[in-house]
Amino acid sequence: MEINKEINSNFVVSKEIQLMIKRCIDVGISIVGILILLPFFIVIPILIRMDSKGNVIFKQTRVGKNGEYFTILKFRTMVNNADSLRKIDIPSNIGDYVIQDRNDSRVTKLGAFLRKTSLDEIPQLFNVFMGSMSIVGPRPEVPDIEKHFPQKYKQRVLMTPGITGWAQINGRGEIPLEKKISYDLEYIQNYSLFLDIKIILKTFSYVFQQQGAM
Numbered sequence: 001m002e003i004n005k006e007i008n009s010n011f012v013v014s015k016e017i018q019l020m021i022k023r024c025i026d027v028g029i030s031i032v033g034i035l036i037l038l039p040f041f042i043v044i045p046i047l048i049r050m051d052s053k054g055n056v057i058f059k060q061t062r063v064g065k066n067g068e069y070f071t072i073l074k075f076r077t078m079v080n081n082a083d084s085l086r087k088i089d090i091p092s093n094i095g096d097y098v099i100q101d102r103n104d105s106r107v108t109k110l111g112a113f114l115r116k117t118s119l120d121e122i123p124q125l126f127n128v129f130m131g132s133m134s135i136v137g138p139r140p141e142v143p144d145i146e147k148h149f150p151q152k153y154k155q156r157v158l159m160t161p162g163i164t165g166w167a168q169i170n171g172r173g174e175i176p177l178e179k180k181i182s183y184d185l186e187y188i189q190n191y192s193l194f195l196d197i198k199i200i201l202k203t204f205s206y207v208f209q210q211q212g213a214m
Contacts, residue, residue: 018193022134025196030129037122044075044119051110054080057123062140065160070132072140073123077111078104118207124163136196137162138184149181156184159191166195169202 034041045056058076061069107115114120127133133140140161141149149156167175167183187195 015191018191021193022136022196023131025193026128026134029135030125033122033125034129037125040119040122044114047110048076052079052108058120061143062161063143063146063157064132064140065157067157069143070127070140072133073127075114075120075123077108077114077120078106079108121163128163131160134160134162136164136199138165138187139168139180145177153181153185155188156181159188164199164203166199169199169206 048054048056054076056076058074058078059071060074062072064070111120124133128135137160138156141156165184166187167180170183171179187199
């Protein structure tokens with residue numbers, strides 16, 4: 001899938017103004033989303049407690065805009081202390097690394113469902129409201145992986161990370177890291193509000209089709 005560059009050439013509003021509008025949209029969507037999804041914020045924690053021991057919310061340090069660290073929020077989908085059960089195995093060629101492992105034994109039964117429907121991601125609406133994330137943008141990476149990125153990948157942090165992005169609608173967590181980052185850079189270089197809308201609509205389509213977790 002390629003970005004239609006004609007959209008950008010015909011869209012006369014400057015990128016700076018678009019980013020200001022983007023932030024306003026983020027705040028609006030996050031507030032409305034939290035209110036609409038309030039029943040899920042009540043029911044899912046109860047189900048997680050019933051399914052396995054541990055915290056309801058999974059917190060993890062991620063690399064945000066301009067390389068600043070922030071804490072990402074998710075509903076927990078793995079067994080408690082999952083990070084201590086398996087270390088990140090970085091291949092010699094970081095570009096070959098695949099983010100998502102569908103056969104990860106640490107994922108709980110409920111967690112598999114939450115990932116498939118992307119319901120584990122909805123606490124990130126609070127990240128969006130606070131400004132550490134956007135609705136659309138490159139997915140934030142963990143520092144242990146980010147530090148292995150070659151310099152050409154560093155442009156990913158020029159924009160606020162997102163809940164969904166151009167890479168996610170082109171393969172979600174199933175594509176090699178190098179391909180994923182190429183999509184992220186393509187998004188940054190061709191950014192427009194129209195592109196964000198396209199990504200949001202495509203994301204909803206994927207969620208409804210249940211084509212795997214982001």
